[in-house]
Amino acid sequence: VTYTIGLDVGGTKIAGGVVDETGAIVHAGRVETPAQDPAAIVRGCADLAGRLARDGGVEIDAVGVACAGFIDADRSTVLFAPNLAWRNLPLRDELAALIGLPVVIENDANAAAWGEFTHGAAEHADGMMLLTVGTGIGGGAVVRGQLLRGGYGIAGEFGHVRVVPGGLRCGCGNKGCLESYASGSALLRAARELVATGGADAIALTQRCGGDPSKLRGADVTELAEAGDIASVELLAEVGTWLGEGAASIGAVLDPDVVVIGGGVSAAGDLLLEPARTAFRRNLIGRGHRPEPEVVLATLGNDAGVIGAGELARQHLEECR
Amino acid sequence: VTYTIGLDVGGTKIAGGVVDETGAIVHAGRVETPAQDPAAIVRGCADLAGRLARDGGVEIDAVGVACAGFIDADRSTVLFAPNLAWRNLPLRDELAALIGLPVVIENDANAAAWGEFTHGAAEHADGMMLLTVGTGIGGGAVVRGQLLRGGYGIAGEFGHVRVVPGGLRCGCGNKGCLESYASGSALLRAARELVATGGADAIALTQRCGGDPSKLRGADVTELAEAGDIASVELLAEVGTWLGEGAASIGAVLDPDVVVIGGGVSAAGDLLLEPARTAFRRNLIGRGHRPEPEVVLATLGNDAGVIGAGELARQHLEECR
Numbered sequence: 124v125t126y127t128i129g130l131d132v133g134g135t136k137i138a139g140g141v142v143d144e145t146g147a148i149v150h151a152g153r154v155e156t157p158a159q160d161p162a163a164i165v166r167g168c169a170d171l172a173g174r175l176a177r178d179g180g181v182e183i184d185a186v187g188v189a190c191a192g193f194i195d196a197d198r199s200t201v202l203f204a205p206n207l208a209w210r211n212l213p214l215r216d217e218l219a220a221l222i223g224l225p226v227v228i229e230n231d232a233n234a235a236a237w238g239e240f241t242h243g244a245a246e247h248a249d250g251m252m253l254l255t256v257g258t259g260i261g262g263g264a265v266v267r268g269q270l271l272r273g274g275y276g277i278a279g280e281f282g283h284v285r286v287v288p289g290g291l292r293c294g295c296g297n298k299g300c301l302e303s304y305a306s307g308s309a310l311l312r313a314a315r316e317l318v319a320t321g322g323a324d325a326i327a328l329t330q331r332c333g334g335d336p337s338k339l340r341g342a343d344v345t346e347l348a349e350a351g352d353i354a355s356v357e358l359l360a361e362v363g364t365w366l367g368e369g370a371a372s373i374g375a376v377l378d379p380d381v382v383v384i385g386g387g388v389s390a391a392g393d394l395l396l397e398p399a400r401t402a403f404r405r406n407l408i409g410r411g412h413r414p415e416p417e418v419v420l421a422t423l424g425n426d427a428g429v430i431g432a433g434e435l436a437r438q439h440l441e442e443c444r
Numbered sequence: 445v446t447y448t449i450g451l452d453v454g455g456t457k458i459a460g461g462v463v464d465e466t467g468a469i470v471h472a473g474r475v476e477t478p479a480q481d482p483a484a485i486v487r488g489c490a491d492l493a494g495r496l497a498r499d500g501g502v503e504i505d506a507v508g509v510a511c512a513g514f515i516d517a518d519r520s521t522v523l524f525a526p527n528l529a530w531r532n533l534p535l536r537d538e539l540a541a542l543i544g545l546p547v548v549i550e551n552d553a554n555a556a557a558w559g560e561f562t563h564g565a566a567e568h569a570d571g572m573m574l575l576t577v578g579t580g581i582g583g584g585a586v587v588r589g590q591l592l593r594g595g596y597g598i599a600g601e602f603g604h605v606r607v608v609p610g611g612l613r614c615g616c617g618n619k620g621c622l623e624s625y626a627s628g629s630a631l632l633r634a635a636r637e638l639v640a641t642g643g644a645d646a647i648a649l650t651q652r653c654g655g656d657p658s659k660l661r662g663a664d665v666t667e668l669a670e671a672g673d674i675a676s677v678e679l680l681a682e683v684g685t686w687l688g689e690g691a692a693s694i695g696a697v698l699d700p701d702v703v704v705i706g707g708g709v710s711a712a713g714d715l716l717l718e719p720a721r722t723a724f725r726r727n728l729i730g731r732g733h734r735p736e737p738e739v740v741l742a743t744l745g746n747d748a749g750v751i752g753a754g755e756l757a758r759q760h761l762e763e764c765r
Contacts, residue, residue: 193730203733210733250595264697266587273699274571275735280696283729285689287609297727368606375601376585376697378594406618408604409514412524412531414596 125440126181128172129433131231132156132164132190134206139171140426141179142433146242148426150179161208169221185225185440187432188218189234191261196276198228205294227439229270231428233279235421236263237270238431239383243423248380253421254281254370255386256362256395259294260302264377270435271377281373282306286365305365307341307388313358314344327352345391359391360398367402367418374416375408385421396420446761447502449493450754452552453477453485453511455527460492461747462500463754467563469747471500482529490542506546506761508753509539510555512582517597519549526615548760550591552749554600556742557584558591559752560704564744569701574742575602575691576707577683577716580615581623585698591756592698602694603627607686626686628662628709634679635665648673666712680712681719688723688739695737696729706742717741 126149130139137156140148154171157163168188176183192204199215201207219226229237236253245251249268255261262281264271271278282302283295290299303309315336317325327347332339348355370382382403389395400418407415423430447470451460458477461469475492478484489509497504513525520536522528540547550558557574566572570589576582583602585592592599603623604616611620624630636657638646648668653660669676691703703724710716721739728736744751 193734203730248595262697266592267590269588271587271698274569274701274737275699277730277734278697278699280699280729283696284605284693285607285727288607288689295729296731297729368609372605372693373697375604376583376599376694377592378596378599378601380595406606408601408616408618409524409598410617413514413598416595 125184125437126179127433127436128175128183128186129429129431129436130168130171130186130188131234131428131432132168132188132207134191137164137167137171138425138429139175140429140433141175141181141183142430144437146238146430146434148429149181150175152178156207159208161212164207164209165212165214165217165221168218172222183224185227185436186218186222187227187229187234187434187436188214189229189231189428189432191231194228194230194276196272196274198276201228225436225439227432227436229432229435230263230276230279232261233263233270233272234431234435235261235385235427236265236279236431237435238423238427239385239421240265241434242430243427244383244419244421245381250380251383252281252373252377252379253383253385254366256306256366256384256388257386258307260306261386264379266377281369284369284373286369286372301365301369305362305369309365310344310358310362310388311339311341313361314339314355317354317358324354328354341388345394348391348394356394359394362388363395363398364402366395367399368406370399370418371403371406371408374403379416381416382418383421384418385427389420392420446505446758447500448754448757449496449504449507450750450752450757451489451492451507451509452555452749452753453489453509453528454552455512458485458488458492459746459750460496461750461754462496462502462504463751465758467559467751467755469750470502471496473499477528480529482533485528485530486533486535486538486542489539493543504545506548506757507539507543508555508755508757509535509547509549510552510749510753511549512552515549515551515597517593517595519597522549546757546760546764548753548757550753550756551584551597551600553582554584554591554593555752555756556582556706556748557586557600557752558756559744559748560706560742561586562755563751564748565704565740565742566702571698571701572704573602573694573698573700574704574706575687577627577687577705577709578707579628581627582707585700587698602690605690605694607690607693622686622690626683626690630686631665631679631683631709632660632662634682635676636660638675638679645675649675662709666715669712669715677715680715683709684716684719685723687716688720689727691720691739692724692727692729695724700737702737703739704742705739706748710741713741
């Protein structure tokens with residue numbers, strides 16, 4: 124039996140786990156990340172891996188690290204990680220030196236896609252695409268059983284497919300990105316706009332935030348929608364529609380076997396998924412003349428990155444054998 | 445030495461060639477296609493292949509067929525070919541029975557991408573994407589040295605990525621597809637609109653078509669642009685800009701090593717390519733923090749489909765060995 128460690132490095136914490144061959148996390152842990160201290164995050168990764176290896180009680184063969192940033196084509200260097208203050212950081216070799224084990228690094232959404240592909244919603248498919256709908260939109264894809272990395276390691280940036288020319292400004296510097304229309308931030312922006320109008324539709328949302336739109340959270344919208352508030356249902360449907368339309372465009376490029384939707388906003392379930400499915404089918408190229416991929420919920424939740432990173436480490440070991 | 449035959453089946457003709465191991469067409473031929481008679485096109489393919497095999501004077505080991513349509517995932521059946529009246533046609537087996545050789549079938553733009561990858565503009569790359577700009581926009585991509593086919597054989601439909609919500613109606617039934625903004629048809633539509641305005645800008649274009657916008661051809665715009673007509677230069681730049689912006693969105697999905705632009709409109713060269721390059725770079729995800737793929741002209745011209753189909757037949761032989 125082989126065990127690996129998967130780490131998922133986010134802007135505020137590092138989540139980690141010991142992953143076995145079935146994709147189960149047999150021992151988990153986490154630490155806070157000092158976001159603006161690049162070296163401290165590297166040490167935090169090494170410390171957490173060391174602690175998991177010690178406390179897990181099993182022998183670890185390799186470590187996989189998922190992080191929110193661009194990873195170069197040979198998977199050694201983090202080119203740019205906006206939320207971690209990492210620039211051209213040779214993370215693989217620095218961590219391998221600290222940990223004393225083989226290390227694999229990968230973009231976090233790619234790692235999550237690999238997790239859902241190997242042990243989650245797409246485990247019976249040969250190819251898939253994952254859209255993670257959180258604050259932004261992350262993406263990852265598997266083609267013919269291999270993670271789609273691209274020529275420069277930057278494939279699968281689905282949140283930055285442009286869906287509206289001259290549209291809303293995105294954090295990436297461009298305008299009109301899918302992320303600006305189909306993410307948790309987009310949901311919250313629309314909900315706050317609705318409250319600010321003061322209309323009758325917005326009564327439940329207005330009450331929920333005490334009349335202060337800035338106090339509204341994404342989870343409020345989902346909870347109100349689940350309780351039947353029409354305006355909240357429609358806000359989620361609007362985001363789901365953009366998501367499905369965007370997925371159809373990305374599908375025209377990749378033609379996935381299955382489309383997996385994950386991330387925090389996907390907790391809304393069919394309130395997000397059904398509008399997404401309808402929009403996806405309506406915009407699918409060649410509809411009526413082709414099989415249609417299913418649009419399904421991710422099944423690994425927040426563990427997808429840790430499991431995927433652990434599995435990528437395992438794959439690395441197998442390839443090197 | 446292995447020789448294969450490549451056939452490229454279009455709406456009005458079938459082009460074919462005997463392709464050697466260097467990707468050279470050593471013997472070429474063509475026949476008209478009776479577009480509305482599905483069975484006659486199949487016979488036309490078989491007849492042309494037979495003639496090429498006889499007249500080429502070399503032994504042929506396999507035949508590849510590129511055609512404008514959706515091919516199923518196991519590459520045996522044409523699901524839907526709008527211009528050829530083919531619906532659920534088991535083309536591979538019908539042709540193999542008629543020709544008596546192994547047959548491989550593929551979407552025409554995918555075959556062209558494979559041609560440019562193996563012997564054309566992207567022959568030194570590991571991954572690439574091709575946009576063919578003709579009446580419409582065709583697309584094909586290579587990922588890690590393998591043609592991107594997708595789960596249902598329909599990947600690379602770049603012309604049907606939506607770039608404008610609620611935009612112009614496309615022949616595919618959707619609205620706002622890249623094909624409606626960045627193709628030869630889009631160029632001609634814009635040029636005709638300009639002539640119809642009767643403005644001073646349009647003098648050269650108006651003279652060229654004798655004042656009748658419907659008489660204007662795409663080549664007129666390119667020729668006038670090459671002669672320095674500002675309006676024609678701008679029309680090509682507008683199409684090139686859409687093309688570059690669309691390529692940047694597709695690039696956010698695929699992250700190609702190199703972007704290849706082919707098809708009839710690419711004969712305009714830098715008049716199309718320079719605006720496309722500028723728009724591509726400006727919209728590229730992560731620019732400033734990553735290597736940038738080059739945007740280059742295709743080098744195989746109209747032969748890309750024949751060469752690619754021949755090479756796919758050769759690849760099939762090698763895989764079966």
